[in-house]
Amino acid sequence: MLDQSEFAFNELRHLVSDRAIKGETMLLNMGPQHPSTHGVLRLLLELDGEIVVNCFPDIGFLHTGIEKNMEAKSYEKAAVMTDRLDYLNNLGNNLVYCMAIEKLADLDVPVRAQAIRVILTELQRIGSHLVWLGTHTLDLAAISVFWYTFRERELILDINEMVSGQRMMTTYFRPGGLWRDVPVEFEDAVRDFISIFPKRISEYEAMLSENPIFIERTKGIGVINPDEAVHWGITGPMLRASGVNFDLRKVEPYMGYEQYDFNVPTHTDSDTYARYLVRMEEMRQSLRIVEQALDKLPYGPVRSNNRKYVPPPRSELGTSMEAVIHHFKLWTDGFEMPKGSVYAATESPRGVLGVYLESDGSTKPHRVHWRTPSFDNLQMLPVLAKDHLVADLVALVGTTDFVLGDIDR
Amino acid sequence: MDNELQNIVSVLVERFGVEPKEIRDQTSLIVSPEKISEICQSLHDEYGFPWLEVLTAVDYWPEQEPRFHVIYFLYSIEKSMRIGLRVPLPGVSPSLPTMVELFANANWRERELWDMFGIHFEGHPDLRRILMPHDWQGHPLRKDYPLGYEEVQFTFNAEEIDRDKPYAKE
Numbered sequence: 001m002l003d004q005s006e007f008a009f010n011e012l013r014h015l016v017s018d019r020a021i022k023g024e025t026m027l028l029n030m031g032p033q034h035p036s037t038h039g040v041l042r043l044l045l046e047l048d049g050e051i052v053v054n055c056f057p058d059i060g061f062l063h064t065g066i067e068k069n070m071e072a073k074s075y076e077k078a079a080v081m082t083d084r085l086d087y088l089n090n091l092g093n094n095l096v097y098c099m100a101i102e103k104l105a106d107l108d109v110p111v112r113a114q115a116i117r118v119i120l121t122e123l124q125r126i127g128s129h130l131v132w133l134g135t136h137t138l139d140l141a142a143i144s145v146f147w148y149t150f151r152e153r154e155l156i157l158d159i160n161e162m163v164s165g166q167r168m169m170t171t172y173f174r175p176g177g178l179w180r181d182v183p184v185e186f187e188d189a190v191r192d193f194i195s196i197f198p199k200r201i202s203e204y205e206a207m208l209s210e211n212p213i214f215i216e217r218t219k220g221i222g223v224i225n226p227d228e229a230v231h232w233g234i235t236g237p238m239l240r241a242s243g244v245n246f247d248l249r250k251v252e253p254y255m256g257y258e259q260y261d262f263n264v265p266t267h268t269d270s271d272t273y274a275r276y277l278v279r280m281e282e283m284r285q286s287l288r289i290v291e292q293a294l295d296k297l298p299y300g301p302v303r304s305n306n307r308k309y310v311p312p313p314r315s316e317l318g319t320s321m322e323a324v325i326h327h328f329k330l331w332t333d334g335f336e337m338p339k340g341s342v343y344a345a346t347e348s349p350r351g352v353l354g355v356y357l358e359s360d361g362s363t364k365p366h367r368v369h370w371r372t373p374s375f376d377n378l379q380m381l382p383v384l385a386k387d388h389l390v391a392d393l394v395a396l397v398g399t400t401d402f403v404l405g406d407i408d409r
Numbered sequence: 410m411d412n413e414l415q416n417i418v419s420v421l422v423e424r425f426g427v428e429p430k431e432i433r434d435q436t437s438l439i440v441s442p443e444k445i446s447e448i449c450q451s452l453h454d455e456y457g458f459p460w461l462e463v464l465t466a467v468d469y470w471p472e473q474e475p476r477f478h479v480i481y482f483l484y485s486i487e488k489s490m491r492i493g494l495r496v497p498l499p500g501v502s503p504s505l506p507t508m509v510e511l512f513a514n515a516n517w518r519e520r521e522l523w524d525m526f527g528i529h530f531e532g533h534p535d536l537r538r539i540l541m542p543h544d545w546q547g548h549p550l551r552k553d554y555p556l557g558y559e560e561v562q563f564t565f566n567a568e569e570i571d572r573d574k575p576y577a578k579e
Binding site for chain 2: 232358
């Protein structure tokens with residue numbers, strides 16, 4: 001094993017330019033414990049004065065081996081781990097995992113469950129964008145926005161708690177539907193949110209959109225042209241702010257997104273300010289989807305009736321021997337999946353979130369791969385940061401809107 | 410499978426002698442390791458698949474030949490089409506050419522495969538471990554790699570466990 005300092009030097013040697021070795025430029029670690037790296041991200045910077053010459057992200061500090069752990073758990077138990085990936089988009093992670101299982105097993109999802117899934121994931125998208133807005137502006141020294149956005153996010157977390165008992169780690173979506181139906185107060189809570197929130201978005205915009213400091217810090221910073229964005233595999237609001245109209249909710253509608261009327265906001269300026277505008281508009285569009293889904297929320301069951309995958313309701317256990325057998329089988333062994341592989345993808349707040357699931361016919365997945373949007377989006381940071389000031393790097397880290405749990409898995 | 414994708418697949422089958430395979434509603438081609446860069450190049454340049462959506466691998470241990478399947482999903486944003494490529498690799502020194510030139514995001518994804526599966530990518534500019542610590546032994550997502558655990562320390566065995574821990578000591 002190499003000595004730590006010796007290793008650090010060897011690690012640097014082939015990455016940095018010759019000027020760093022001669023001592024003309026300075027090497028500086030930003031992170032892993034730095035308030036504006038949004039988690040445990042280490043950025044190794046090569047600086048010429050205040051200008052970033054090179055930037056090397058070092059990830060893996062939050063690696064929890066979720067892909068490996070899932071292989072050792074039954075499908076239903078592994079669902080609990082999905083919450084821990086992208087911890088601002090828990091329900092979205094549940095959703096894509098369940099979608100992969102449902103696709104592989106040909107499991108039906110009742111329409112009511114689909115509509116509730118849409119409502120909750122769209123609320124989650126708003127919640128995630130609120131965290132982004134709060135922390136992004138906090139990094140740019142506008143501290144007040146943070147307090148306002150977290151006030152509204154709290155309403156969304158309350159709704160999460162109301163439906164699932166948990167604020168963040170919900171595991172509310174299960175293969176074949178939902179854990180259980182939403183409580184009666186759900187509709188009022190969402191309606192309250194719908195009535196409050198448009199005013200609140202205008203409030204944020206009043207604070208930021210024409211704020212000269214905010215504009216100064218964001219306009220023209222980190223321009224990504226569309227070809228470059230696709231080349232680097234950027235997805236989500238970052239791609240759309242570069243003028244590429246690509247949203248999986250429109251392109252490959254899932255969970256009945258085709259029934260809802262909403263726009264995909266795009267912008268052609270491709271800079272940090274454009275990404276701000278796109279995300280703000282996305283929150284409005286998400287709210288439209290939530291409203292439409294709530295208006296025509298159908299009644300009916302929230303979980304599939306396929307007893308091979310879905311445990312029977314409690315009421316059946318007292319009267320039906322078959323239900324008892326299914327119950328026992330599902331909670332001791334789990335369900336057996338058909339052999340094969342499947343890929344399911346959704347549009348998460350950060351971009352394309354996909355699950356590649358391979359089954360060998362047993363009760364445990366053979367391989368689960370998470371195609372996470374932050375992993376690709378962060379990869380481009382060195383290109384964006386080049387020749388910018390360190391202060392702009394902070395803005396770029398904010399605008400990339402990555403979640404380290406999503407990257408390190 | 411829609412018609413356009415069908416056309417592309419049949420052209421590729423003829424040109425490169427690859428084997429098409431439909432898994433669920435996903436079209437995949439079984440590609441040999443020698444042909445992967447050629448096929449990716451032509452999908453990228455001629456058929457308009459500029460975006461590498463997924464790059465991952467599956468381990469079929471204890472099978473040795475082929476032990477791994479490396480899986481590429483390429484996506485065409487213009488035509489909203491997804492095509493899968495599966496490359497079987499042997500268990501002994503698995504290696505593939507790198508795709509960093511074609512798809513920039515392959516850089517970290519290939520590093521991840523090296524880290525997790527020990528699959529080597531020839532010509533990769535910076536093939537280091539990415540998620541695991543730099544001095545880690547083994548490749549965790551291989552099937553012959555145990556899940557592992559850490560023994561819980563109690564007062565009676567704390568020192569003993571501490572002694573065997575691999576972290577840096579004074």
